[in-house]
Amino acid sequence: xxxxxxxxxxxxxxxxxxxxxxxxxxxxxxxxxxxxxxxxxxxxxxxxxxxxxxxxxxxxxxxxxxxxxxxxxxxxxxxxxxxxxxxxxxxxxxxxxxxxxxxxxxxxxxxxxxxxxxxxxxxxxxxxxxxxxxxxxxxxxxxxxxxxxxxxxxxxxxxxxxxxxxxxxxxxxxxxxxxxxxxxxxxxxxxxxxxxxxxxxxxxxxxxxxxxxxxxxxxxxxxxxxxxxxxxxxxxxxxxxxxxxxxxxxxxxxxxxxxxxxxxxxxxxxxxxxxxxxxxxxxxxxxxxxxxxxxxxxxxxxxxxxxxxxxxxxxxxxxxxxxxxxxxxxxxxxxxxxxxxxxxxxxxxxxxxxxxxxxxxxxxxxxxxxxxxxxxxxxxxxxxxxxxxxxxxxxxxxxxxxxxxxxxxxxxxxxxxxxxxxxxxxxxxxxxxxxxxxxxxxxxxxxxxxxxxxxxxxxxxxxxxxxxxxxxxxxxxxxxxxxxxxxxxxxxxxxxxxxxxxxxxxxxxxxxxxxxxxxxxxxxxxxxxxxxxxxxxxxxxxxxxxxxxxxxxxxxxxxxxxxxxxxxxxxxxxxxxxxxxxxxxxxxxxxxxxxxxxxxxxxxxx
Numbered sequence: 075x076x077x078x079x080x081x082x083x084x085x086x087x088x089x090x091x092x093x094x095x096x097x098x099x100x101x102x103x104x105x106x107x108x109x110x111x112x113x114x115x116x117x118x119x120x121x122x123x124x125x126x127x128x129x130x131x132x133x134x135x136x137x138x139x140x141x142x143x144x145x146x147x148x149x150x151x152x153x154x155x156x157x158x159x160x161x162x163x164x165x166x167x168x169x170x171x172x173x174x175x176x177x178x179x180x181x182x183x184x185x186x187x188x189x190x191x192x193x194x195x196x197x198x199x200x201x202x203x204x205x206x207x208x209x210x211x212x213x214x215x216x217x218x219x220x221x222x223x224x225x226x227x228x229x230x231x232x233x234x235x236x237x238x239x240x241x242x243x244x245x246x247x248x249x250x251x252x253x254x255x256x257x258x259x260x261x262x263x264x265x266x267x268x269x270x271x272x273x274x275x276x277x278x279x280x281x282x283x284x285x286x287x288x289x290x291x292x293x294x295x296x297x298x299x300x301x302x303x304x305x306x307x308x309x310x311x312x313x314x315x316x317x318x319x320x321x322x323x324x325x326x327x328x329x330x331x332x333x334x335x336x337x338x339x340x341x342x343x344x345x346x347x348x349x350x351x352x353x354x355x356x357x358x359x360x361x362x363x364x365x366x367x368x369x370x371x372x373x374x375x376x377x378x379x380x381x382x383x384x385x386x387x388x389x390x391x392x393x394x395x396x397x398x399x400x401x402x403x404x405x406x407x408x409x410x411x412x413x414x415x416x417x418x419x420x421x422x423x424x425x426x427x428x429x430x431x432x433x434x435x436x437x438x439x440x441x442x443x444x445x446x447x448x449x450x451x452x453x454x455x456x457x458x459x460x461x462x463x464x465x466x467x468x469x470x471x472x473x474x475x476x477x478x479x480x481x482x483x484x485x486x487x488x489x490x491x492x493x494x495x496x497x498x499x500x501x502x503x504x505x506x507x508x509x510x511x512x513x514x515x516x517x518x519x520x521x522x523x524x525x526x527x528x529x530x531x532x533x534x535x536x537x538x539x540x541x542x543x544x545x546x547x548x549x550x551x552x553x554x555x556x557x558x559x560x561x562x563x564x565x566x567x568x569x570x571x572x573x574x575x576x577x578x579x580x581x582x583x584x585x586x587x588x589x590x591x592x593x594x595x596x597x598x599x600x601x602x603x604x605x606x607x608x609x610x611x612x613x614x615x616x617x618x619x620x621x622x623x624x625x626x627x628x629x630x631x632x633x634x635x636x637x638x639x640x641x642x643x644x645x646x647x648x649x650x651x652x653x654x655x656x657x658x659x660x661x662x663x664x665x666x667x668x669x670x671x672x673x674x675x676x677x678x679x680x
Contacts, residue, residue: 096480097512098148098181099279103389105143106283109135110386110399113286120290122402136287141169141180148184151512156195156211157188160219167223171231175287177280178241179226179234187222194218204610238284254293261298262353265336266343274298279387291383291401296408299391302415303353304339305331309416310352310423311342316430319345326548329488334390337485337525341546344527346430352423382407469559472540473519473656477508477547478532486510489523489547496553502560511535517635518657521556523547582671585659587678590623591638595666596647597627608666612642615676623679633658640675642666 099106112135115121116128142162149161164187168179194214202210264273274297282294308330311323319342326338343349383404388395393412400408475493479486486508494506511524511531520539524532529543544550593612597605609627616625633639635655642661643651651660663669 094151094185094512095181095277096274097151097510098144098184100389101147102140102143103387105135105140106279106387107389107399109140110286110384113290114385114399114402117290120402136175136283138169140283141165141176144177145180145184145187148181149188152185152188153192156191156215160187160191160215160222161185163187163219164222164226167226168231168234171227172235174235174238175284176231176234176238177283178238179230181280182234183222183226183230187219190222191215191218204613205606207606241281241284254297257297259354262303263350265298266340266350266353274387274389274391282384282387286383286385291385291404293383295384295387295399296382296396296411299334299336299388299396300412300415301331301334301336301391301393301396302412303419304336306416306419306421307342307349307352307423308339309420310427314424314427322546322548329548331393334388334392334395335485335488336391337479338546338548340527341525344545346426348426349423352419352426382411384408469521469540469556471519472504472521472560474505474507475521475523475556476514477506478511478514478522478524478528479508479547480511480528485525485547489544492548493523493553493556496557497560500557500561502557504560519635523552523556582661582674582678585640585661585675585678586637587640587675587680589637590640590659590679592640593623593625593679594633594639594641595625595627596630596641596643596651604666608642611667612672612676615673616679619676621676621679640679642672642675 109132112128113121113132115123116125117132118124118126118129121129142165145165146158146162149164150158153160161184164183165176165180168176168183172179191214198210198214261273278294278298282292285292285294305327308323308327311319312327314320315323323342326342329335330338343353383401384396384399385401386399388399396408396412397405475490477486477490477493479489490506490508497504497506511528512535514522514532514535516536516538518538520536521542522532522536522539523542523544525547526543526545529541533541542552542556544552593616595605595609595612597609605627609625613625616623630651633641633655635657637657637659639658640661641651641658642663644664644666645662648660648662651658661671661675663671
């Protein structure tokens with residue numbers, strides 16, 4: 075049991091690290107594609123429509139815009155807005171410190187600068203006297219940003235330049251001797267373990283951008299985004315699969331190949347682990363020729379030998395995206411590589427499926443059994459459908475459902491759409507959204523639906539939420555169980571709820587002061603001084619009245635949706651607050667500094 079827990083912990087840590095890398099790249103894929111398309115169409119003299127004036131955009135986008143966006147995003151992941159600005163300032167130092175595009179440098183300096191600022195604030199922010207918060211916030215960010223930029227210019231920049239040169243030389247050497255296809259022996263299994271975004275966007279895309287900047291295209295963009303291996307596996311299920319896996323495979327193949335959502339074929343491989351051999355071409359079987367016949371390996375081999383490559387990242391990994399960002403002289407190599415990967419993975423998967431003696435309907439039961447065993451090994455319990463009463467009751471407090479996948483864009487969006495459609499038909503009015511696992515926030519009333527491989531990380535991010543793990547976002551009987559549980563809620567109520575008297579929201583009469591444990595003022599960049607002063611004055615008045623309730627100035631996204639928080643706001647701010655929170659208590663005042671209701675509220679506080 076300890077060994078299993080250790081393995082799970084290692085896997086979660088690897089996924090977290092990979093997600094941190096890809097999380098800096100994925101939000102900026104659109105900007106990377108903009109740069110790639112600009113270069114492909116207008117670069118002088120090798121573009122489709124060479125234009126000297128538009129060509130002037132290519133280098134600034136490559137050297138300044140993209141690294142700054144990556145550094146800004148990396149800083150934001152660590153410490154929100156302040157971290158984002160610190161990350162951008164630190165990244166500028168590493169950009170100016172070298173002549174090469176500094177994507178890897180941005181992925182270091184963005185989070186590092188934000189982390190240093192976060193630690194600085196933890197030490198000094200609580201010690202700042204009332205009224206001096208704004209001067210501290212501005213100058214601490216400015217001074218630390220300056221130091222980070224200088225450090226990056228003199229230290230990180232030169233180190234990253236040498237490292238980038240070594241990495242580029244190594245990749246080029248591997249390509250020259252045709253050994254790059256062997257990398258797919260690692261990439262394809264890692265993709266199935268939901269490390270696809272970490273490998274593709276966290277490692278291959280930054281290296282690919284640097285290679286494309288040097289030679290005009292890069293095969294590295296194709297190694298993870300090639301839809302051929304997944305297409306071959308799904309076509310094999312279409313013809314030789316059994317049960318539900320056979321019936322769902324045709325639709326999945328269309329989504330994977332044209333939509334670029336590779337995650338859709340991962341459950342098919344996880345159902346029959348031997349199919350990983352189809353994705354990597356049968357593995358290392360003793361001869362180089364045979365290993366190049368595999369799906370992922372064949373594709374890369376053909377890309378490198380036929381001159382394939384992309385101008386920018388193909389995200390999502392759709393054949394349409396690949397064709398849009400293909401280099402002018404690489405269409406033949408790219409198309410043959412994708413189709414060659416699909417043909418060989420189909421052949422290997424077909425052989426495996428034709429010799430498989432199990433039925434497709436057995437696989438879901440095995441997945442559910444595996445998930446239950448996993449939960450039991452951690453001392454957790456999963457809700458069982460058989461215990462109808464308790465299972466239904468567990469849904470009583472659910473106010474929002476979130477589908478969470480690694481990237482928060484593809485498979486989770488489709489899963490959320492499916493459940494929304496089921497809710498609409500059943501007349502259930504519960505919010506259903508999707509996001510990336512890394513963006514989950516723990517709050518009351520949440521039901522998190524995620525893939526089994528990501529369940530550990532989702533549980534760590536939202537320990538107080540209700541969790542449901544599924545094998546496949548597009549086909550799970552658990553959706554019907556969820557719908558049935560919501561429908562049955564009214565049938566297991568112990569007694570009807572008594573109607574509560576309508577209270578005037580935002581007034582003193584509508585506030586239950588016995589529940590208030592903290593008073594909050596909303597602070598934001600435009601009115602930081604007003605909120606700070608109001609907090610200070612209200613806190614002084616609280617102390618003079620002999621009250622002990624703490625008073626804080628917080629950002630709107632830092633609030634906890636709980637009646638123990640009394641938030642004092644203006645009518646305009648209350649509208650924004652009402653959209654985000656339903657359980658906090660509010661006192662609406664016309665003036666945060668001298669409204670007469672402030673004194674009345676103090677008298678009622680503890």
